[in-house]
Structures are given as C-alpha cells and as structure tokens.
Amino acid sequence: MADSDHRRAIAEAAVLRHLQNHHEIADSLLFAAQAKLNPDDIANAIKSLTGHRYVDSQEITKETWLLTEEGKTYAVHGSPEMQLFLSIPQEGITKDELQKKFDESSFKIACAQAAKNRWVDFGKQLVTRKIQHVDNDKVQTLLLRIQDGKDNVSTIDISQDDIKALTKRKLISLQVKKGFSVTRGPNYAPQRKKVATDLTRDMLQSGDWKNLEFKEFNLNAKGAPTEGGCLHPLLKVRKQLKDIFLQMGFAEMPTNNYVESSFWNFDALFQPQQHPARDSHDTFFLKVPLTTKELPEDYVERVKHIHESGGHQSRGYGYDWKREEADKNLLRTHTTAVSSRMLYLLAQDCAQKPFAPKKYFSIDRVFRNEAVDRTHLAEFHQIEGLICDRGLTLGDLIGVLEDFFSRLGMSNLKFKPAYNPYTEPSMEIFGYHKGFGKYVEIGNSGMFRPEMLLPMGLPEDVSVIAWGLSLERPTMILYGVDNIRDLFGHKVDLGLMKKNPICRIGLECD
Secondary structure (H helix, E strand, O other): OHHHHHHHHHHHHHHHHHHHHOOEEOOHHHHHHHHOOOHHHHHHHHHHHHHOOOEEEEEEEEEEEEEOHHHHHHHHHOOHHHHHHHHOOOOOEOHHHHHOOOOHHHHHHHHHHHHHOOOEEEOOOOEEEOOOOOOOOHHHHHHHHHHHHOOEOOOOOOOHHHHHHHHHOOOEEEEEEEEEEEEEOOOOOOOOOOOEOOOOHHHHHHOHHHHOOEOOOOOOOOOOOOOOOOOOHHHHHHHHHHHHHHHOOOEEOOOOOOEEEHHHHOHHHOOOOOOHHHOOOOOOEOOOOOEOOOOOHHHHHHHHHHHHOOEOOEOOOOOOOOHHHHOEEEEOOOOHHHHHHHHHHHHHHHHHOOOOOEEEEEEEEEEOOOOOOOOOOOEEEEEEEEEEEEOOOHHHHHHHHHHHHHHOOOOOEEEEEEEEOOEEEEEEEEEEEOOOOEEEEEEEEEEEOHHHHHHHOOOOOEEEEEEEEEOHHHHHHHHOOOOHHHOOOOOOOHHHHHHOOOOOOOOOOO
16 A cells, blocks of 8 residues: 555656646656656546646547457468468469468468458369469558557558458457546646645644645545445335234244144145145155154044045045155145144144134245246245134135235235135135236135144134235335346345335335
8 A cells, every 4th residue: 555655656746747847748648658657656646636636637548459469470470361372382282281281270261361362262172373473461561550550540541441350350459548638727736735634632732733734525425335234125025014914913923943744734734645746846855854753643643534534524535644654854835834733732722721713924934846937936935824713704704815915005806716725715816916907816815624623623613714925926026026036045136135125015005
C-alpha cells in the first residue's frame, strides 16, 4: 500500500510540474512514456487530482491493431499460402510430398487460401501452379505495415476489407487503451496542499486549526452497507402462513423427525404396501438404520387386520400384509406421517378422558425421489392443516378452505374430485391466478378414511378434514421465480436473500 501511494505521489508531482510550464497534457499515455512512468500510476494520479479540482480531465480512447503470435510468424516467414506456392515446382508435386513440408494446421490453411486465391490446382495426382508468379505476398505486406507503423485505427492506411480478412484469420487483434487529456483546474497549484481530515483535540488546544485547510466532507456519499443476516423468501412466507394458522386457532405439530418408518408414513394411512409411491423409484429408503424397532404392537395388529381383512364396513385390500415392509425406515415423503402420529396420540388420550376437538398444522421439509427440473426438487416443504371433531362434513372442509385461502389473498376457489389412498372424499383445490389469467392447482384436500381413524381408537362419530400444499409454489408466485432451483438448493443466488421484499400474504386487502 505504501509503495503504491509513493508511486502515485511521484506521478502527481510529474503532472503538476508539467502543467506549470505547459497548457495541457494532450495524451496521458504518451506523457507516461516520455516521463518513463507507469501509465496506470499516471491515470490514478489524474483521477485523484481531478477529484480535488487541481486539474480538469477528459477521457480519450486509443485503438491500435497488434499482430497476434500467428501474425508475427507470417510477418517474418510469409503467409502459408505463399510458402505453399513457392514449394510447388514447375512440373508439380504430389500432395503427400507437399504436405511433408508443412505441419498439419499450416498445410490446411495454406491449401484453403491458395485455392481461394486461384494460385494452385489440386489435381487427383499432382498439385500444380495455376499461375507462374506471385509478385507480392499481400498478407505479409499488410502485417509488416501494421507492425512497423503501429497505426491508430482511425488513421491506418489499410482498407476495411483487408482488416476484416486479417481479423477473421486471427492474425491481428484490436487493442483499446484509455487515457486522459488534462488541463489546469480551478484549484491548480504546482504542489498538492496537505489537508487535514480530522479536527483533533490537540488542534483545538493549540489553535493550529485556524491555519489548517480541512478536507471537504461529501455529505452525499453513501455509507458502508450494513452487514447482517437476511431471511430467505421461504422463511418469510412460512412465517406469514404460520401466523394465519395460529389466528385460526391451530396448534403446530412437532415435525423434527425427517426419518420415519414406513408404518407411520404409509401403513397407518391405509396405503397398501403395493402402492407405487412405496417403490424405491419414488421414496428414499435408509440403509442404516434399515428398520425401526419402536412401534405400538397392538395398533400394528389392528392396522394389519384392516389391510388384510377390512373392518368397520370396509373390505380392506385382501393381501398378505408384511411386517418387514412396515418396519423399513425412510425419509418422510409427506408431513401426513406426523398427522398420523398426532391422531394416534389423540386417540390414546380419548381412552383416558373425554374427546376434545383439535386443530393441528405443520410446515416442514419432505423428501421424494423425483427427477429435478424447474418445478420439482427431491426435497421441498409441505404445508398441512387438519381439524378433528365430531360431525364434520365435506361442507365444513370447503368452508375452512375458503377461510384459509381468503387469508392468503385467494377468494375465488374451485374444487375437483380426486383420489387419495387415505382420504375419501378427496378434492383438488384450484385458485384463480390474476397474473396467469387462469385457475391453477394450489393444493389437495379430503376427509381421512375410517380405515385410518378407527384402528387408532378414535370414536366412530369423529371425523378429520385435512388439506395440504407446497410452500415453494406460492413463494415462487409471490417473488416471480419461475425455476424452483433458483429458490431452494445449492444454486440459489445469495443476492436474492438480501434484496427480496417482505411477504405480503395476509397483509393486502381489496
């Protein structure tokens, strides 16, 4: 740092001394060469002096053609096409013999250019001259003119067609240099004055401040940017959604178990063991630990019976239910696995005390073995809400959904019948998106089947309505992100974290 300051001080002194006896510095690049100083040091000095109005400066640009390494070779030895022409005797030569005189790349260039110039005839057996003499190697002549003259682009005495031809062959390249023209400024002085940057206690006590010149404060300068943590857009949307659930009287379910057993993830939901979702192509199964050893045995037997033989007015699936399949550990594929655990605990409480209605919600990460593209990831976040009470109907579900989504700013909903293994009836939820000008799917919903609830021990007149959606989809719509990989994962731009606006879910009103 000290060395660069010293070099700049020398450059500043050279500029100020020159302007003391001369009206201007026409070209800082030429001045640097004449003063035997680094052009960058001169440029930095001029910028600093301009800022303090010691000098006035204007930027100038100089464009110069330079020979490439290949161009320099041609300037010395001649172009490949001329070398090839001179290598062909009057009687001709075979192509194989001719090729031995060149390296492979040069030979290809020479043949192409010689044929283009109609100097050479490539016969089936011999390569012969079409003309007897070539008076001038034009390429070499042009390159030597550029090399010797080092002409400025604006004054170079070469046609634009020739420049384009040499550039296309990568024999010359354009070098752009930026410099300054400099004149005296309103504050010019042969030497830079030393100005004080701070008013100190010693200056006040001694009175020296009266004779000092202080550096002007730039009150328009921006301060250093503040450093601090920033919330990811997903966290902002999640916070707003959580607040909406809490306002509606829901309690949050514990979702800290990413690893779940197939029993709670599938079997307890009355999802058959032959279901495609349970295949390794769709689910991440663990190798260590491979299986779980903590399942309520009496409940496991009831679930096994409902799968194999049915019950509670259901025929079941009529297959041989296997315990080893239920014991397999996996990364949970949906947060409904958490819902099944919570409903089972609620059923156990009902055995000890009277049933009390419950409202639960969860927002957390789930995992699926899916191909990654602009709308799908192998891990994402799922939002789930459920209400457990007596006498609930499909109308109650629709009413709750309209209330919930109206708080998200979506009041125009449509519902479409759907199929889920653990809900009946089931509905897909569609909301009208003003930006897209059409209805888009925003979630799934339904009423949990008796085959799922009754084996847990819940009273027969208790129903559960539930719905779910992803966290990423509404976040992408809110923040204008069209590729999910730009929102979540290792490709996320950290600038998005620092610049994204607040989440307006639940804040806007019509």
